[in-house]
């Protein structure tokens with residue numbers, strides 16, 4: 449009996465997925481493919497913060513170029529519109545919008561690669577995608593853990609979560625040079641870049657726990673108490689070192705969005721984000737009370753376990 453089989457027999461109390469992993473690793477039957485691009489060549493050029501290079505960035509796999517003003521964006525929504533289908537918001541958390549590559553001057557490109565267009569409902573001029581959902585791409589790489597997190601924290605309004613994830617990839621990641629297919633070299637496996645982007649979005653999102661940052665300053669969702677824009681800005685600035693963009697609906701009185709601006713040292717995948725002041729003016733009123741509304745009854749659920 450091989451030692452890995454012995455381990456398997458002993459591991460009778462572990463979960464099914466842990467057993468599958470043991471089988472894969474122990475007997476080498478089918479390993480989960482990695483999703484790492486090849487950044488080896490990046491050692492040949494100096495690492496810099498994006499948009500802060502003093503010489504030309506030769507290898508654009510190594511730093512988001514153009515598109516070095518990176519925005520991690522989040523939503524505060526009070527409902528999804530698909531509650532009946534079980535599409536709910538995570539209790540105690542803002543939700544993910546995306547990770548956007550603005551140019552250093554604040555302008556931006558979108559839908560940069562028609563061969564990686566997976567958005568089922570793109571704007572006019574871009575062909576709609578009708579193939580399998582991007583969730584199937586993630587599953588093909590054995591990344592149930594990633595799908596699980598995305599299903600809890602990356603929530604759409606009025607349409608499926610998968611459609612939203614596809615939209616974010618095709619609109620923004622295709623314009624982010626560190627996810628270019630060419631960066632993966634000859635061993636590129638189809639959709640590797642998609643999985644890699646989703647991982648990067650989550651990693652960036654976790655740097656900005658908006659709900660907890662606000663909560664620690666007494667700014668909690670309430671339908672009875674409102675807050676001032678400057679109070680909200682100061683709370684977030686005290687933890688990130690910069691003033692993010694805050695978006696409001698209802699004539700600037702209902703808080704609905706936050707965008708954290710940054711320059712990235714190295715790649716979006718694994719690099720370090722330096723948070724910077726927003727270059728976009730807030731759409732929240734600086735004089736009226738700002739409402740940070742409680743979610744509608746039945747629109748949120750507990751996801752921490």
Ligand SMILES: *[C@@H]1O[C@H](CO)[C@@H](O)[C@H](O)[C@H]1NC(C)=O
Nearest residue numbers: 501502503504505506513514
């Ligand atoms: C930084 O790199 C980009 C991309 O190669 C280049 O267009 C830009 O001119 C560089 N900036 C400076 C100040 O050299």
Ligand SMILES: *[C@@H]1O[C@H](CO)[C@@H](O)[C@H](O)[C@H]1NC(C)=O
Nearest residue numbers: 696697698699700701702736
């Ligand atoms: C916004 O304010 C304008 C002018 O005061 C008003 O006419 C409009 O109805 C308001 N809209 C909303 C959504 O409250």
Ligand SMILES: *[C@@H]1O[C@H](CO)[C@@H](O)[C@H](O)[C@H]1NC(C)=O
Nearest residue numbers: 526670671741742743744745
């Ligand atoms: C709080 O107010 C918002 C905005 O009017 C509403 O959508 C939401 O359902 C309310 N939540 C609760 C728990 O009453």
